[in-house]
Amino acid sequence: MTEVRLNAVQKRFGAFTAIESIDLDIKSGELVALLGPSGCGKTTTLRMIAGLEAPTKGEVLFDGHDVSDVAVQKRNVGMVFQRYALFPHMTVEKNVTFGLDVRGLPKKEISERLEEILEVVQLNKFRKRFPAQLSGGQMQRVAIARTLITKPSVLMMDEPLANLDTKLRGEMRRFIRDLQKRLGITTIFVTHDQVEAMELADRVAVIFNGKLAQFGAPQELYQQPNSTEVADFMGASNIFSAKLVAADRAETSFGTIDIMSQPGLKPGNDVYVMLRSEGIDLYPESEAPQGAQNLISGKIKAREFFGASVQYVVGAGEDITVAEQSRRLLDVGQPVVLSVQPDRVWTIAR
Amino acid sequence: MARSHDSALKERMWLWLQLSPVLLILAVLFGGALVLAVVQSLGFAPWFGVNTFPSFQYFGALWGSVSFWQSLWLTLYYATVSTVIALVMGIALALALVRTFPGKHLYKYVYKLPLMIPYTVGIALAVIMLGNGGMISRLASFFGFISDPSHFPQILKTHAGWGIIAVYVWKQVPFITLAIYAVMLGIGRETEEAAAILGANRWQILSQVTLPQIMPGVVSSTLICFAFNVGAFEAPFILGGGFPDTLPVVAWRYFNDADYTLQLQGMATVVSIALVAGIILFSYLAIYRRFERKIGRN
Ligand SMILES: Nc1ncnc2c1ncn2[C@@H]1O[C@H](COP(=O)(O)OP(=O)(O)OP(=O)(O)O)[C@@H](O)[C@H]1O
Ligand SMILES: [Mg+2]
Numbered sequence: 001m002t003e004v005r006l007n008a009v010q011k012r013f014g015a016f017t018a019i020e021s022i023d024l025d026i027k028s029g030e031l032v033a034l035l036g037p038s039g040c041g042k043t044t045t046l047r048m049i050a051g052l053e054a055p056t057k058g059e060v061l062f063d064g065h066d067v068s069d070v071a072v073q074k075r076n077v078g079m080v081f082q083r084y085a086l087f088p089h090m091t092v093e094k095n096v097t098f099g100l101d102v103r104g105l106p107k108k109e110i111s112e113r114l115e116e117i118l119e120v121v122q123l124n125k126f127r128k129r130f131p132a133q134l135s136g137g138q139m140q141r142v143a144i145a146r147t148l149i150t151k152p153s154v155l156m157m158d159e160p161l162a163n164l165d166t167k168l169r170g171e172m173r174r175f176i177r178d179l180q181k182r183l184g185i186t187t188i189f190v191t192h193d194q195v196e197a198m199e200l201a202d203r204v205a206v207i208f209n210g211k212l213a214q215f216g217a218p219q220e221l222y223q224q225p226n227s228t229e230v231a232d233f234m235g236a237s238n239i240f241s242a243k244l245v246a247a248d249r250a251e252t253s254f255g256t257i258d259i260m261s262q263p264g265l266k267p268g269n270d271v272y273v274m275l276r277s278e279g280i281d282l283y284p285e286s287e288a289p290q291g292a293q294n295l296i297s298g299k300i301k302a303r304e305f306f307g308a309s310v311q312y313v314v315g316a317g318e319d320i321t322v323a324e325q326s327r328r329l330l331d332v333g334q335p336v337v338l339s340v341q342p343d344r345v346w347t348i349a350r
Numbered sequence: 351m352a353r354s355h356d357s358a359l360k361e362r363m364w365l366w367l368q369l370s371p372v373l374l375i376l377a378v379l380f381g382g383a384l385v386l387a388v389v390q391s392l393g394f395a396p397w398f399g400v401n402t403f404p405s406f407q408y409f410g411a412l413w414g415s416v417s418f419w420q421s422l423w424l425t426l427y428y429a430t431v432s433t434v435i436a437l438v439m440g441i442a443l444a445l446a447l448v449r450t451f452p453g454k455h456l457y458k459y460v461y462k463l464p465l466m467i468p469y470t471v472g473i474a475l476a477v478i479m480l481g482n483g484g485m486i487s488r489l490a491s492f493f494g495f496i497s498d499p500s501h502f503p504q505i506l507k508t509h510a511g512w513g514i515i516a517v518y519v520w521k522q523v524p525f526i527t528l529a530i531y532a533v534m535l536g537i538g539r540e541t542e543e544a545a546a547i548l549g550a551n552r553w554q555i556l557s558q559v560t561l562p563q564i565m566p567g568v569v570s571s572t573l574i575c576f577a578f579n580v581g582a583f584e585a586p587f588i589l590g591g592g593f594p595d596t597l598p599v600v601a602w603r604y605f606n607d608a609d610y611t612l613q614l615q616g617m618a619t620v621v622s623i624a625l626v627a628g629i630i631l632f633s634y635l636a637i638y639r640r641f642e643r644k645i646g647r648n
Binding site for chain 2 (some may be wrong): 052072079080083085086087088089091098102129130146147150328
């Protein structure tokens with residue numbers, strides 16, 4: 001399909017800089033999630049790719065060609081708006097066929113494609129209704145159908161699942177994923193939900209304050225964030241300042257631990273170490289393993305029970321959060337020993 | 351049973367009693383004047399020593415003359431043409447105002463200026479600018495488009511009425527713009543953007559997406575302007591082409607006649623204006639209702 005590339009793209013609104021500089025390289029047929037807090041510039045980025053907004057600097061390339069002179073209408077992109085932007089004066093049918101009607105396609109083809117897409121999004125029953133007579137999820141599906149029917153080569157979705165309940169959200173996620181795989185459309189998907197981004201995307205671009213913070217596969221972002229901000233945003237809880245005493249040893253306030261050596265980090269460097277809460281093993285003091293690496297002893301300070309899983313806060317010089325399956329429950333106040341494999345410790349330069 | 355019926359009745363009476371001040375004002379302001387006009391036009395004016403009520407002789411005399419129909423045509427022609435021109439310009443302006451362009455801030459104030467200037471000043475301006483020997487004709491001759499200001503085409507005091515239309519348009523464009531601009535702000539630009547992404551060109555976006563959504567603003571503002579233009583007096587009186595005049599001017603001439611019994615003829619004229627305007631406005635609203643139902647508003 002189409003490969004999308006942003007080259008040092010910047011966007012200013014008057015004196016306000018919404019996007020500082022973003023480089024993105026989205027492969028053909030890839031599903032990329034733009035992830036970031038509210039106001040970081042996700043929608044603005046999509047709007048520049050769609051051509052609704054012209055970059056102040058830099059260029060947008062489709063398959064290697066600069067599209068700055070290509071009108072919105074000619075870019076053959078699709079966009080599902082954050083607030084749907086359905087045409088309130090048209091029925092579901094009319095909304096969905098709008099893109100084909102304005103292209104002047106033969107009536108027969110339009111009605112065939114309409115039936116096909118209504119089937120896919122399961123809106124057959126609602127075809128004669130107006131947007132005001134639909135629920136949020138139904139409107140969403142109309143917005144998606146209206147876009148997909150035009151067979152765009154780049155599909156953009158601005159938080160398409162934001163207004164749905166949990167169950168419908170799951171359904172729509174699978175629906176979007178299947179469809180995207182089946183049609184192989186290059187898709188850019190905006191969300192500020194990291195779980196959604198990780199579940200759906202081939203790669204995730206994290207944006208903070210109009211800057212690309214990190215761009216990579218979900219597990220890379222989750223396990224190997226390149227900054228504490230990204231780690232924080234991806235839901236990491238245990239980030240502690242430390243000092244490298246050797247390439248593979250870090251001194252922390254809960255003792256010196258073995259870590260994986262990482263290129264670019266040298267002994268003497270001030271760093272952060274990140275311990276994923278599910279990567280830590282927790283033992284009651286009496287059952288502590290002998291001779292294991294990175295043993296940290298402490299005391300349970302708090303417990304949060306989530307049903308299938310349970311989270312403990314262990315006081316050990318720092319407060320360390322540990323998550324495990326709730327096959328057993330330890331009590332607050334109980335002395336425990338933590339153990340973490342060196343390859344589960346990630347180091348971030350400070 | 352009887353008791354509850356009784357108390358329901360009491361309640362309703364109390365409700366009417368509470369409403370009565372408002373109803374009284376409505377009746378006096380709107381109903382009273384209209385009833386008086388209708389009654390007089392049907393020959394009831396004992397204070398002039400005329401009482402042939404009910405008689406349709408005044409309507410008969412009025413509607414039987416060719417000049418009435420010429421006047422009606424002129425009235426509707428000025429009102430319609432100026433409303434349509436003002437509407438087209440108003441939509442264009444409102445479309446411009448929802449976009450960003452240099453000098454927009456200043457412009458947003460300037461375009462409202464005619465709203466604050468009285469009609470009579472507008473009419474005076476038209477005389478100064480558009481007359482033979484007016485500013486524009488002098489400029490045209492100065493720049494050599496015409497050899498002498500008096501060769502400037504006649505704009506004022508013709509039955510084509512471009513002077514009248516110019517004044518109406520000048521005064522009403524800001525009003526229509528304001529009404530439509532407000533509706534556009536409420537709608538936002540996203541549906542237009544969505545349409546563009548879906549491949550619609552400018553014209554398709556305007557006709558299929560923007561216009562249907564701004565119809566409430568279009569209808570309400572043109573309704574008011576049209577109704578005003580049908581009943582307006584000063585502009586056609588000063589800038590019009592003389593006999594046949596527009597209906598309000600005709601009515602005024604009757605009222606002003608030395609023969610005061612002609613006032614009844616004037617009342618018949620006024621009632622005719624109200625009838626015509628009423629029929630047109632009601633049909634307009636009925637058509638709009640049908641359109642609204644078609645786009646799913648109930
Ligand atoms: N037309 C505009 N004029 C001025 N500032 C704007 C404009 N559009 C966006 N901004 C600003 O640019 C920044 C980025 O906006 P954007 O809509 O891209 O955020 P976002 O990441 O989509 O946020 P959200 O998750 O809340 O939708 C915001 O601070 C916003 O206020
Ligand atoms: Mg947004």
